[in-house]
Each structure stands twice: as structure tokens, then as C-alpha cells.
Amino acid sequence: MHQIDKFGSYEVFTITRASRRLIESYSNRTAQWQDKTRCPRCAAAILYLESQPRCSSSGCVYHTAGFPLVNEQPVLIDFESSIFDRPNYRSDNDSVLDRDVDRRSWGSLAHRLAFGKNPVAASNCTRFIKLLKQLSGRPTVLVIGGATIGSGADDLYSDPLLDVVGTDVFSSRNTVIVADAHKLPFEDGSFDGVWIQAVLEHVLEPAMVAAEIHRVLRRSGLVYAETPFMQQVHEKAYDFSRFTQSGHRWLFRHFTEIDAGPVSGPGVALLWSIRYFWRAFGAGDKLSRLLALPFFWLRFLDRFAYGRAATDAASGVFFLGRRAEQQAIDANAMPRYYEDQG
Numbered sequence: 001m002h003q004i005d006k007f008g009s010y011e012v013f014t015i016t017r018a019s020r021r022l023i024e025s026y027s028n029r030t031a032q033w034q035d036k037t038r039c040p041r042c043a044a045a046i047l048y049l050e051s052q053p054r055c056s057s058s059g060c061v062y063h064t065a066g067f068p069l070v071n072e073q074p075v076l077i078d079f080e081s082s083i084f085d086r087p088n089y090r091s092d093n094d095s096v097l098d099r100d101v102d103r104r105s106w107g108s109l110a111h112r113l114a115f116g117k118n119p120v121a122a123s124n125c126t127r128f129i130k131l132l133k134q135l136s137g138r139p140t141v142l143v144i145g146g147a148t149i150g151s152g153a154d155d156l157y158s159d160p161l162l163d164v165v166g167t168d169v170f171s172s173r174n175t176v177i178v179a180d181a182h183k184l185p186f187e188d189g190s191f192d193g194v195w196i197q198a199v200l201e202h203v204l205e206p207a208m209v210a211a212e213i214h215r216v217l218r219r220s221g222l223v224y225a226e227t228p229f230m231q232q233v234h235e236k237a238y239d240f241s242r243f244t245q246s247g248h249r250w251l252f253r254h255f256t257e258i259d260a261g262p263v264s265g266p267g268v269a270l271l272w273s274i275r276y277f278w279r280a281f282g283a284g285d286k287l288s289r290l291l292a293l294p295f296f297w298l299r300f301l302d303r304f305a306y307g308r309a310a311t312d313a314a315s316g317v318f319f320l321g322r323r324a325e326q327q328a329i330d331a332n333a334m335p336r337y338y339e340d341q342g
């Protein structure tokens with residue numbers, strides 16, 4: 001568990017009264033979110049979360065079958081309706097794909113050199129945290145797809161006043177629970193904020209995930225989502241959708257918009273196209289990255305792109321919103337929403 005490791009190593013240097021309070025309060029908060037877990041199938045409480053997790057309802061299939069534990073993390077997935085099978089979670093390595101959790105691999109480095117860093121996430125993260133602190137003195141944030149810390153999301157993890165509950169479809173040091181976002185294993189209103197970066201393209205039913213985010217957020221809770229628009233298929237069999245800014249807005253129609261816009265511009269989108277152009281002719285993942293590298297300068301042109309036309313060609317889009325109790329935008333307002341972009 002990432003946060004416990006962090007406090008654990010802090011402890012090695014010096015245990016001041018303040019740091020002990022921090023550790024104790026973290027442990028209490030951990031217990032609080034654990035109390036809010038529920039069966040992803042029938043919504044009943046979970047028993048023995050840390051040893052032999054199982055559903056408390058005797059009529060539920062997961063009462064007898066239980067849920068796996070991988071790397072000491074409960075895997076609260078309803079396997080009967082998920083793309084992820086129970087056998088994926090039998091070993092210590094539960095990812096169905098090779099993942100670079102630390103983003104230190106050769107491929108990740110080449111990717112950063114060519115494509116640069118996320119130009120909006122860090123400042124949006126600062127804003128997200130500031131808004132969260134207006135909701136609560138000690139906000140709890142659910143991170144969906146948090147096995148790898150998202151580009152620009154580091155402040156979520158370094159802020160001692162935030163409690164981050166990391167989830168993903170596989171475990172890592174940044175997660176505490178393994179879950180499928182179509183059926184989040186948490187009670188209604190459990191979180192002050194939800195952070196979901198580069199995940200919605202990988203789910204079968206994005207609208208179902210957006211509804212789950214709405215459900216697990218408290219009233220006036222905040223969501224931050226980033227989703228690709230002009231990007232080719234990545235993560236192989238687990239890639240299903242893309243969103244325009246308007247499509248993304250409609251997906252989050254039960255939220256009021258605080259801000260929205262492109263993530264990276266047409267230069268980054270063109271770099272992706274160059275890479276995938278060569279890949280289509282047989283260059284593998286590594287060679288195609290190398291072949292795109294000489295064109296890295298295209299991304300510097302993004303700062304000169306502007307207005308709706310730039311959003312029309314964006315590499316991805318973001319949405320920062322607040323949970324609303326009714327639909328916050330009507331179908332007939334969508335053409336106007338597009339006209340107002342940029």
C-alpha cells in the first residue's frame with residue numbers, strides 16, 4: 001500500500017508527535033474506506049476484507065466463492081459480468097498486459113521524449129485539490145486506474161491532507177483494492193472526489209462507469225476525467241472508445257461543468273499518427289516510437305493552436321465537474337455547447 005509505505009519510510013528518519021498523529025489518522029481513515037466496501041454484485045457488506053474477502057449475503061454467489069486476494073489486496077470484481085476473469089487473479093502478477101507501473105522502461109522514456117508531458121493535468125490537479133479542500137478538511141479521493149500514477153497526478157499522492165484510495169484492474173503499490181469500474185465495490189456517497197485519467201477508453205460501457213462515479217461521490221463531489229480523442233488503439237484488446245469534448249460532456253451530463261478542454265493538441269495527435277503509420281507497415285512498438293522521435297518538435301506547435309479547431313483535433317479531452325442531483329445539460333443544449341468551445 002503506497003501511502004503506508006510512504007509513512008513507513010518517514011518513520012525511519014524520525015517519529016515526531018506530528019508524524020505519529022499523521023500515521024494514526026491515516027490508519028483511522030483507512031478503516032473508514034474499508035467500512036464502505038460492498039459486494040460488486042449484490043451490494044451487501046464484505047466480510048473478512050483483509051484475509052478471506054466474501055459477500056455477507058448468504059444468497060450471493062460471492063458468499064461461498066469469495067473474492068481473491070492478490071498481493072494482499074482484495075479483488076472485488078463481479079467476474080460473471082466483467083471482461084476480467086477470476087483465473088487472472090491467481091498469481092502474484094495479476095495484470096493481463098505488461099504494465100510499466102513506474103514509467104521507467106525504455107518505451108516510457110521514448111514516449112516522453114517524443115510526446116512530451118501532459119500539458120494540463122498538473123495544473124488541473126492543483127485546482128481539483130483546492131476544490132476538494134473546500135468540501136472537506138480531509139478529503140477522500142478514489143483514483144480509478146491508479147496502478148500507475150497518472151501523468152501530472154503526483155500532487156494527489158504527496159498531499160498529506162488527502163486520503164487516496166487507489167484502484168485498478170490489477171494491483172500495484174499505488175492501489176489498495178482491485179476493482180472493475182463498471183461495478184465499484186463502494187457504498188453510495190463514499191468519496192469527496194474521483195480521479196479517472198486515461199481509463200474510460202478502456203471500459204466496455206463508459207456511461208455505466210460515469211453513473212458509478214456519480215453514485216460513489218457525495219453530494220457536490222468532484223470528478224476529474226481525462227480521455228483520449230485522436231489516439232490510436234493502445235492496450236490491445238482492452239481499448240474500446242474515444243470521445244470528442246462534446247461526447248465527454250454528454251457522458252458526464254449529471255455533473256455541472258467547472259472546466260473542460262483539450263489535453264494535448266494536433267501536434268501530439270500527429271505524432272501518434274506518425275508512430276502508428278509506421279506500425280501499420282510492420283514496425284513494432286519500439287521501432288515505431290523511434291521513427292516518430294525525429295518529429296518530436298511537432299508537439300511544440302500545439303501552443304499556437306487555438307479555439308474550437310484545436311479542440312476538434314485534440315489528442316485527448318478533460319472534464320472537471322461537480323456532481324449534480326439532476327441532469328445538468330439537456331440534449332438540445334449540446335449544439336450550443338460545441339459552438340462555445342474554445
Ligand SMILES: [Zn+2]
Binds near residue numbers: 039042055057061
Ligand atoms: Zn454479494
